[in-house]
Amino acid sequence: MRAERLVLDTNVVSSALLLASSTPSRVLDDAFHHSRLVVTESTERELVAAMLSPKFDKYVPQTKRQELLLRLAPIIERVSVIQLVRICRDPHDDAVLEAALNGRVGALVTGDKDLLALNRFAGINIMTPAAYLEAIEGGE
Helix, strand or coil: CCCCEEEECHHHHHHHHHCCCCHHHHHHHHHHHHCEEEECHHHHHHHHHHHHCHHHCCCCCHHHHHHHHHHHHHHEEECCCCCCCCCCCCHHHHHHHHHHHHCCCCEEECCCHHHHHHCEECCEEEECHHHHHHHHHHHC
């Protein structure tokens, strides 16, 4: 069950960047080869801010983080928010759900416990990176 259209929460991309051989890194690598990453203006802004944040300076050089953003650009599709979502206590979580809903994605991959507690939202699978890998490796 590989999603051709996918939302990767910023926490997954950040983890992939910090740990090159991690499960989130494997998800991101698979996305580079098989998926479009769907973002909204809000989720894209958050991703860029996270990647350029000085808090990562001691772990990953800023040039490497900028290179990742450039590498992501060709597989990113920005969608407009037509359908608003207001179901989570954290507005960030609603923004991620809006990207998934408006982008008509097959899966939302996240490490956020509040999002994972939903399991499915509007027919969209909400999965951990490990569960997503298991689903795509089992489906091949």
